[in-house]
Amino acid sequence: MEDAEGNFEQHPEAARILDECFWEIFEDYKHQLREMRSLLIVGDGTTPGQLETNARSVLRRAAKVLRGEERSLLAVEEEIYRNIESSDEPLNPHPDESFRAGVALCKAAVTVVVKNLVPGTSSEKIAGIALAVQEIVMDRVSRMVMASYVDYLLTKVKETQFEERRRYSRELHDRLAHQMTVVTQSLELYRAFRERDAERAERRLILAQESARESLDLMREFSRELRLSETSQGLRIALENLMRISVPDGVDYEVSLEGEEKHLPDYVRDQLYMVLREGVRNAVAHSGSDRIEVEVGITPRQVTARVRDHGTGLDPEDGTTEGLGLSSMEERVSLLGGTFELVPEPGGGARAEVSLPLMREKDR
The missing domain is CATH 1.10.490 (Globin-like)
Known part of the structure; x- marks a missing residue:
């Protein structure tokens, strides 16, 4: 003893x-x-x-x-x-x-x-x-x-930090690098044409200006995403920011949250947000859906959440569920003692479901 x-x-x-x-x-x-x-x-x-x-x-x-x-x-x-x-x-x-x-x-x-x-x-x-x-x-x-x-x-x-850095690096390479290449080439052509073809040179200068503005907008978008991709102001606000940033034009989205966020410990809120963020990114990248919904329900004992799309759905035999970041989502949920499931929706689409147990203050 x-x-x-x-x-x-x-x-x-x-x-x-x-x-x-x-x-x-x-x-x-x-x-x-x-x-x-x-x-x-x-x-x-x-x-x-x-x-x-x-x-x-x-x-x-x-x-x-x-x-x-x-x-x-x-x-x-x-x-x-x-x-x-x-x-x-x-x-x-x-x-x-x-x-x-x-x-x-x-x-x-x-x-x-x-x-x-x-x-x-x-x-x-x-x-x-x-x-x-x-x-x-x-x-x-x-x-x-x-x-x-x-x-x-x-x-x-x-691992999460590395994945975020890799994602931003890929975005910067695919989008910003392309825009800056257009700016550089357009300015070079402007100098080449300005003496012998003023109209053509002017078009190249306008294209360079437009590409430079798009590059600046892109950098502002990245800065805004970094600023808003946090949960310090609450899970609902973080999810709404996520959808506004991640969901492309032409795709409808909806965020619903029932219950009081005060029941969520900070670490549960942060991990749940990262799981739902991965689910939303998967739906945007792979589902082809015209609508994405995120639903969260909070009680003193449990939090449930789901990301639902209305896209192409799941076919386990063709391997469409591979490489969707499911292992990281499952691991995060498992560490919190919860359950994670990815299931097909009737009539098409897929649904990622999360359930996490919560402890009331007097039980801790």
Whole structure:
């Protein structure tokens, strides 16, 4: 058990077993991972060497605490920063996988420790040791999972930033670079024609002026999009700005939001906006729809949202759903404990649906 100062009860015998029986614990641990088909052992996320290193690190620290060699574990914040700073690459396992694996390691450690205690150990002492091992191992595992979760989110933030930079770079190349090329060529032709064909030279000068104005308008549009693509003024306003900027002329759109935004924590609001933004961009780019609708419903317990178009619809057999940014949308929703689904609409079109659980203030 842990005292008021964060120190755990000492059990040298349990510490000895954790040290001496590592391979027995590790084999039981791997067996459990195989049984649950954990991605840490059946996927590509973790090598056998990394799996052993992580398990040995957890059990070695637990043994030190049980012997009293470490007064207490690090503060949570220090633990997170130490794990992140000591890692040159992102932690591969999804936080859910890391936690499930931690529970399996804890179970294996408790089982082996109890089995190898001195014969005749009282039931009361066995229970105390088992509880202490469980608390210490899970404390360590929880801290590692938190570090994994923070690292996972930082990685996703970097990926999002990269995708945004790439999108703006593509837009600037495809549109602004073209306009500036027209300006340059038109001015060169103006200089070439102005002495021998004044009328033709004048047309080239007018074209250069028009292209320059379009380039300036384009830069203003980018600046405006950067300024408005945020949720600090509320989800409804952010979505309305998104539709105004993203939906081309000739396509109708509608944004509806029911419920009170005060129930949305900032991080949920931001992530939901990014999911809906991706859905809107997909509808604009791929559906060919003449109308796009975004609907959000908020209650104290749940937020639901959908992006609906009336375009060409989905055909899973022809691969139209590939490359639509669905994996990033699903990951964002999954991290918030929600569900995501992309389904065809009756009569044509598609609907991206999101459902996220919310916690009331008194439940937090």
